[in-house]
Amino acid sequence: MKITLCGSTRFHERFQELNEKLTAMGHVVYTVAFARTPGQRQPTPEEKEILDLVHLRKIAESEAIIVIGMQEDGSFYIGDSTRREILWASINDKQVMTEKGLTYGGKLNDVSEFLLAQGQNFEYLLEGIRNSCKPREPKMVQEGGEA
Numbered sequence: 001m002k003i004t005l006c007g008s009t010r011f012h013e014r015f016q017e018l019n020e021k022l023t024a025m026g027h028v029v030y031t032v033a034f035a036r037t038p039g040q041r042q043p044t045p046e047e048k049e050i051l052d053l054v055h056l057r058k059i060a061e062s063e064a065i066i067v068i069g070m071q072e073d074g075s076f077y078i079g080d081s082t083r084r085e086i087l088w089a090s091i092n093d094k095q096v097m098t099e100k101g102l103t104y105g106g107k108l109n110d111v112s113e114f115l116l117a118q119g120q121n122f123e124y125l126l127e128g129i130r131n132s133c134k135p136r137e138p139k140m141v142q143e144g145g146e147a
Contacts, residue, residue: 001028001063001064002027002030002062002063002064003022003028003029003063003064003065003066004029004030004031004055004058004059004062004065004066004085004089005018005019005029005030005065005066005068006055006059006065006067006068006082006089007067007069007077007078008068008079008082009034009035011069011070011077012032012035014068014070014099015031015032015035015068018066018099019031022066030055030058030059030061030062032051033051033055034051052081052084056084056085059085059088059089060088060092062089062094063094063095064089064094064095064096064097065089065094065097066097066098066099067082067086067097067099069082069098069099070099070100076098
């Protein structure tokens with residue numbers, strides 16, 4: 001199965017653990033390109049935008065996503081980027097799973113149920129998607145190549 005790992009990069013160790021485990025089981029695993037590790041250079045805003053779009057492409061090519069976000073206190077963290085990825089997966093009829101072992105079909109009502117179970121507001125998610133998809137003013141390139 002082709003699986004994309006999704007979630008906050010603050011859980012970089014869990015990404016690595018699941019990548020190794022799932023790959024050893026014979027799955028094709030797509031994961032994040034950058035992780036929040038001490039001393040590692042963080043992507044610029046422009047790089048982050050490209051990385052986010054590439055990650056959505058990975059989801060589109062997958063059969064399922066696994067959402068990583070289990071915190072030490074037992075709660076589940078889902079940030080804005082992860083919410084967007086979950087919605088993208090559901091729009092593309094991908095199975096949504098969590099590292100807790102919960103599985104949701106790719107339909108929006110199933111994903112809405114998942115987000116509500118995690119204390120997330122589905123309408124807030126949709127609004128965030130709408131805002132992130134608004135066209136931006138193009139950057140004008142001046143002579144000499146600088147924007």
